[in-house]
Amino acid sequence: MLHELVGYFGTAAQRYGNAWKKHRKAYRQYFDPASVVKYRYAQTVAAQELLRRLLDSPREYRTHVRYVASNLAMGIAYGMELEANFDRYVALSEVVVQIFLKVSRPGAFMVEYIPILKYIPSWFPGAGFKNFALEGRELVRQARDVPFDDVKRQLTMGNMQESFVSNSLLDLANTDEKEDIQVVKDIAGSIFAAGSDTTTAAIEWFLLAMVMFPEVQKKAQDELTKVIGQERLPEFEDRPELPYIDALVKEVLRFFVITPLALPHYTTEADVYEGYYIPAKTTIMGNSWALMHDPEEYPEPFKFNPERFLPNKEGKVPRDPFLGGAFGFGRRICSGRHLADASIFIMFASILTVFNISKARNEKGNEIDVTYATTAVPKFFHHPPFFPFEVNPRSEAALRVIHDTMP
Numbered sequence: 001m002l003h004e005l006v007g008y009f010g011t012a013a014q015r016y017g018n019a020w021k022k023h024r025k026a027y028r029q030y031f032d033p034a035s036v037v038k039y040r041y042a043q044t045v046a047a048q049e050l051l052r053r054l055l056d057s058p059r060e061y062r063t064h065v066r067y068v069a070s071n072l073a074m075g076i077a078y079g080m081e082l083e084a085n086f087d088r089y090v091a092l093s094e095v096v097v098q099i100f101l102k103v104s105r106p107g108a109f110m111v112e113y114i115p116i117l118k119y120i121p122s123w124f125p126g127a128g129f130k131n132f133a134l135e136g137r138e139l140v141r142q143a144r145d146v147p148f149d150d151v152k153r154q155l156t157m158g159n160m161q162e163s164f165v166s167n168s169l170l171d172l173a174n175t176d177e178k179e180d181i182q183v184v185k186d187i188a189g190s191i192f193a194a195g196s197d198t199t200t201a202a203i204e205w206f207l208l209a210m211v212m213f214p215e216v217q218k219k220a221q222d223e224l225t226k227v228i229g230q231e232r233l234p235e236f237e238d239r240p241e242l243p244y245i246d247a248l249v250k251e252v253l254r255f256f257v258i259t260p261l262a263l264p265h266y267t268t269e270a271d272v273y274e275g276y277y278i279p280a281k282t283t284i285m286g287n288s289w290a291l292m293h294d295p296e297e298y299p300e301p302f303k304f305n306p307e308r309f310l311p312n313k314e315g316k317v318p319r320d321p322f323l324g325g326a327f328g329f330g331r332r333i334c335s336g337r338h339l340a341d342a343s344i345f346i347m348f349a350s351i352l353t354v355f356n357i358s359k360a361r362n363e364k365g366n367e368i369d370v371t372y373a374t375t376a377v378p379k380f381f382h383h384p385p386f387f388p389f390e391v392n393p394r395s396e397a398a399l400r401v402i403h404d405t406m407p
């Protein structure tokens with residue numbers, strides 16, 4: 001449904017095969033740990049924008065976080081020069097995310113299980129999925145083609161910004177390989193779907209954690225004060241000196257699990273796993289939630305404790321959520337995980353350098369409690385519901401630092 005009928009082109013919807021391998025190869029080339037360094041400027045600008053917005057209207061935090069994560073995804077894919085048309089691109093991409101979420105839910109469309117249904121005409125009773133696919137197909141096409149064509153035009157005018165599209169098109173300048181250009185187009189068109197909602201959720205969960213666990217916030221801030229002080233914002237180069245912040249990034253991803261069931265996988269051959277026979281053509285949901293709360297790997301799994309990721313006396317650390325669970329599994333593991341890691345690191349570290357985050361108070365001056373249900377949520381992207389909190393600059397110096405980020 002997603003790939004053939006709706007025409008969705010993203011990596012996650014590609015079957016194992018040549019096209020998918022080309023996608024993964026391009027991701028390795030442009031989003032491996034060494035290459036994501038190129039996007040640091042965009043990530044830093046996004047973090048600064050979030051600080052200003054949070055200072056200005058903290059209650060609107062959901063809008064701010066979503067705005068900043070969407071801008072960042074679009075900026076990384078296409079460059080920041082597209083501002084005039086930005087809202088249109090974001091709106092189109094958001095429609096694609098909704099289509100993706102609707103179609104990817106296992107069991108949502110019968111044609112997934114009885115492929116011959118795809119041949120029935122759209123006027124046939126019960127063939128509403130064909131009209132849905134037809135409308136979706138056009139929107140999906142626009143979301144992919146319109147921003148890409150704009151960047152290409154800018155490139156020919158020599159008017160381009162650092163982005164995945166500009167970098168890859170420059171690398172492909174001397175080839176006539178249509179297939180390679182199509183891969184660039186398809187990947188760029190799906191960075192928003194893959195990276196915007198997920199990064200938004202990571203920041204929202206982090207804010208909730210800071211409200212719920214003030215002792216963790218204090219430790220993180222003590223580390224930042226020691227290493228950075230309060231006269232400037234953190235930079236990526238500071239990261240090796242910030243092991244607690246690093247551990248905090250991991251603990252947010254482990255504890256809340258943004259993608260509790262990752263994405264559905266599909267067996268191409270029959271297999272036997274630990275005594276279970278799995279037939280070919282079976283949809284498999286990997287239970288990331290359970291892996292991330294496995295008490296053998298993570299003792300007291302429902303305790304929010306970044307320290308678990310700092311080496312113990314024997315120098316041991318538990319399994320890194322980046323390697324299996326928080327970003328999916330095996331050869332389909334998230335191809336944007338290094339980029340996501342860098343984005344959320346700079347957001348978390350910047351917020352904690354300048355702000356204290358605390359419980360909001362009601363009219364009587366009493367703190368409003370924030371709770372979190374530690375149950376699995378069978379959703380693709382797991383966001384916290386709205387929660388109130390207060391954001392206050394940590395000092396006069398911190399306030400100055402935020403004002404100094406004004407472009």
Ligand code: HEM
Pocket residue numbers: 011012013024031191194195196198199202258259262263264265326327328329330331332333334335336337339340
């Ligand atoms: C906190 C942020 C993110 C989380 C939690 C996340 C999580 C995931 C998960 C669970 C999967 C499914 C893996 C599987 O099938 O086993 C996935 C796939 C994918 N992600 Fe991410 N992701 C994030 C950010 C990003 C970003 C920023 C990008 C792009 C730049 C991205 C690109 C992709 C792609 C292309 C796939 C499909 C891989 C394939 O099927 O081969 N992700 N992600």
